[in-house]
Amino acid sequence: MGLAWWGGVALWWFCDDAFINYRFCGNAHDGHGFVWNPPPFLPVEGYTSFGWVAGLWLVWELLGVEPPQAAIPIAFAAGLVILWVVARQLQRLALPLRGERWRPWLTAVVLLGIAGNHSFATWLSSGMETSVYSLIALGWTLLAFGCRAPGAAQPMRPLFGLAGLAAAAHLVRPDGDLLVLATLAIAAWSWWLGRRAGAVLAGCLPLLVPLVHVLWRKGFYGEWQPNTYYAKVVAPWPESGLRYLYCFCVEQALWLWLPLAVAWLLRQGLRHGLAPLWRQRWPALVAVSVWLAHVGYYTLVVGGDHFAYRVFVHLVPLCALALPRLCLDLWAEVRWAVAVALLFALGAGVPGWWLERQFVGRELEGYVRTAPRLPELLRPWVRTYDRHQAWLLVHSVGFRRPLHAVSCALQLQNLPERKPGQVQGAVPGQRLVLRADAIGVLSWALADVAILDGHGLCDAVIARHRPATAAPTIELAQLEAALPAFDADRDGQLGAAELAGAAHLLVAVGPQVPAEVWAELLLALGDSDHDERLTASELLDAVRQLLPPRQMAHEREPPPGYIEALRPNVRSDGGVRRVDPEVVPLTDDELRAVEQRFRAQVGR
Helix, strand or coil: CCCHHHHHHHHHCCCCCHHHHHHHHHHHCCCCCCCCCCCCCCCCCCCHHHHHHHHHHHHHHHCCCHHHHHHHHHHHHHHHHHHHHHHHHHHCCCCHHHHHHHHHHHHHHHHHHHHHHHHHCCCEEEECCCHHHHHHHHHHHHHHCCCCCCCCCCCCCCCHHHHHHHHHHHHHHHHHHHHHHHHHHHHHHHHHHHCCCCCCCHCCCHHHHHHHHHHHHHHHHCCCCCCHHHHHCCCCCHHHHHHHHHHHHCCHHHHHHHHHHHHHHHHHHHCCCCCCHHHHHHHHHHHHHHHHHHHHHHHHHCCCECCCCCCCCCCHHHHHHHHHHHHHHHHHHHHHHHHHHHHHHHHHHHHHHHHHHHHCHHHHHCCCCCHHHEEEEECCHHHHHHHHHHHHCCCCEEEEHHHHHHHHHHHHHHHHCCCCCEEEEECCCCCCEEEECHHHHHHHHHCCCEEEEECCCCCCCCCHHCCCCCCCCCCCHHHHHHHHHCCCCCCCEHHHHHHHHHHHHHHHHHHCCCCHHHHHHHHHHHHHCCCEEEEEEHHHHHHHHHCCCCEEEEEECCCCCCHHHHCCEEECCCCCEEEECCCCCCCHHHHHHHHHHHHHHHCC
């Protein structure tokens, strides 16, 4: 608990996206309901966690604590409860009599491996629901593994608990729908093996909650899925997801865990066959399948996530808790389980904390090439990781905590609190409209301003408008012809300083990062002979990897004329927001007509 507390406090941060949730709470607090912009704007479900938003709003209403002050303590507490649940489970773990004296060591190593994990500590704060979802996922999985076939020595009792946790998971994240489907599969299995239909239906009663919520969503927002789904999932993107998963496996020591899991499966099949598992351990197989499907969906379809490992962090306690069982089944020696668990804890904990240290003073750069910072012996092992991390950054995938933390902190300095009247030149009753792309803190603080989200997370029209596929934004032949001008020493290669000088040619294919960071990115992507210089062919190979320039959660753009039709009349000038007196705001009827016209245009 102390290590988790220390790690969480050391990484304490606010995520700009968390404030999107808070704006919905603010509008509900003001009497408008869970809407992005108050009427006459049509409601949009620009959040992905109804339970989280509703819970924070309820805390505000009952206790008077606003969401930015309540969110992190709640998430932090959920993370500490995870440790307690894991500790309880480890105390129930069956050990050989001669290995009982090792139980305290085994428990300590597993718990320290979770508490000291950088990803676990990162998502104890942020202000998002990640830690709460991890707790629900852990509880549901343990209940599923505790189920046995009806009539066995340990009858199947926790169906109601499984359904309740699945319902909670659905409310906290759309990913929870997988747990709902899995619970139905377990209920069907129970009925098939002889449980009374009435008992099974009674156990599934909590699943009425997701059904009611989905019907309410359809009735209130007009959609079966949150608006964020349509904004983010443009087309399957395995090229991104596989890189994201690879980096997660490297940082979480799954290179150790996965071979053990495969060895266990082979041993199980050779000793007992897999058929008994289907009958007696169906719920456990369903639970494993759920998380494999979850990983597969984010890897092959979504392409990962904009944040580093947010969608996979619930696997940290699950993998750590599974490790002792794998080791005991393979070797039956508790001391070996302790040794492997310690190696796993170090392998999954050290990389993240070491990387966090490398970003000190370079937070806004978003990328650190690790190979040059490590001993020569380790460099061949991490160059592939560096290359994938560079690719992900250029495509706005897997951004690290320091980048988001510092960016959000800078915005909070400019807009530290939520209150009306922060737009200069505004008069009472005037409709204020502002177009923005980084919408979190801005949308929370400017409570009296309608925010037009340029990337569509909170806009039903933009979320469904996919611009025509753009041609490559850089001509490789022209780039190759321009390179000699940057080759200062005329050796036919470009070093880091020379690459930085040419970085302005690449702005159209990637994020806005300093020229020196572009040099690091290009070296990671193209330096095949590891001489810290790029030939023309190596540079062109690096640039080809950046095309087409897809951007995670930033691919949607407004349809032509849409933003202009809504007449934004608030301008930002050096951090100060002012009303443009030349813009005449829309009337309510005009605004409704614009939204209806463009929604029809994009098929909404």
